Amino acid sequence: MKICILGSGALGSAIGGALAEAGSEVYLINRRKEYVNSINAKGLILRSGIIDRTIKVQARTDCKGIGPVDLIIVLVKSFHTKQAIEDASELIGDQTMIMSLQNGLGNEEILAEVVGKERLLGGKTYVGGVMLGPGHVLAGIKNKYTYIGELDGSITGRVSRVSEVFTKAGLLTVVSSNIIGIIWDKLLINVATGALSGITKLTYGDLYKIPEIRDCAFEAISEGIAVAKANGVALSVENPEEIWLKAAEGLPDEFKTSMLQSLEKGSVTEIDFINGAVVRWGERSNIPTPVNKALVANIKGIEYWIKNNSINV
Template sequence: MKICILGAGALGCAIGAALSEAGHETWLLNRGAAHVEAINTRGLHVLDERGERHVKVKAATDAAEVGVADLVIVLVKSFHTAQAIAGASALIGPHTLVLSLQNGLGHEDILAQAVGRERVLAGKTYVGGVLLAPGSIRAGVASKQTYIGELDGQLTPRVQAIAEAFNGAGLATTVSDNILGTMWDKLLVNVATGALSGITMLSYGQLYSEPLLENTAKAAVAEAIAVAEKAGIRLSLTSPEAAWRLAAEGLPASFRTSMLQSLEKGSITEIDFINGSVVRWGQRHGIATPVNATLVACIKGIERAMADHQKKENP
């Protein structure tokens, strides 16, 4: 299978490395020239449960260099989805499928507008990744589950074939007939740790050793569960404690969430698609979400401070 990772940051590289090692023609598409050059020159440097190695995998900055793929896995930041898929038309052929494994809610609708709803698959992954340097990542793959599915819940041969490819690459993957519920399950995990880690700048080891933060995380998750239940979403995670535990499962104490990594790089975050989704769905269904609204406001405040600082540095 020819697979292209659209937005091959740390997580995309972790998934791409596994697929490439399993024998699939795998391309990592990333705008960062230094990252792509390092991968093409030395291979992708991977640190994970299996140790340290260099994985041979193709990388490019331009979709035209990749050409038509069988599967496009979308892992760009949520706010770049529309722009990224618009610039990736060279990847899309008559039979290309597009699978979003992004955090949060709402990407499938954006992708469907660009390539047609019939091509789009949804999914969530608990695989983790941290970018150490251009062409170098720390990955958490072992025992980390991935769920994929058709938007209408059907168990089709095409989604089963993708799951088989993923499982053959060591990516534990299940086909879901309730992908919206699955997406909300992952959202609960992101709600538990993303914003809090970004606001406090704490690694997982630090975050999970502070009871006050644990209580706040569980309060945010409790709001999200209440919203999902009111909306008729079928969840597998039904308690804040379960989401809090799952968020850290198999990850090292040094792990830093993608939201924290974004802020450390001076980038805006995916808060609107995560805690912001809880707030919007809460408003729609008449459920108050003050904890999530506060977390969104704090992250927005940090983003504003960064933007103001950058303006001063680069008038």
């Protein structure tokens, strides 16, 4: 299968490297020339445990010259989704599938506006990756599941083909008839800790010691559950405490949420696609979401302060 990954950071490289190693024709798109040049010169180095292996894969700073592909995997930051898929127009042929594995909620809507809903597959992955250096990635693939599915819940030949390619590459993949529910399950895990960690600057070890933070998280999660149910979304878990605990499952005390990492780098966050998504869907459904609104306001305030002071938090 010919596959292009838009936004090949640590996660995209881990997935793309596994797919390439298993025989797919893979193109990694990353805007950083240093990263692209390293991979094209030396190969992509994936580390599993303490063992490094080198994988031959093609890297580009843009999509020019690649031609139509079978599958586009979108892994850019959510606020770059529209631009990324517009810039990838030459990758899209008659049978091209497009699948987001991004954080949060709302990327499928953006993609559908540009390419049409009929091309889309839904997806959510628990695979992880850590960038060790240009073209060198620690890949967290073992025992980590990826869920994919048609947005309407049907089981089709095309989604089964993608699952087979992923499974062949060692990526544990499940075809789901409820991919929207799975996307919401992951959203609520991000709602539980992302903004609270970003606001307080606390890693998980300290975040989980403070009862008031836990209580606030429960309220934010409960709002998300109410909004999901009002929109007919079937969740796998509807207990805020269970979601709160699941958010930290298997993670070290020093773990930082992606939202905190973004703020520490002086970058904008994906708040609009996480807590902000709960707020938007709540407004559509007349479900109040005051805690999520407050968390969004706080993160927006921090982003504004960073931008206008030109220094990290």
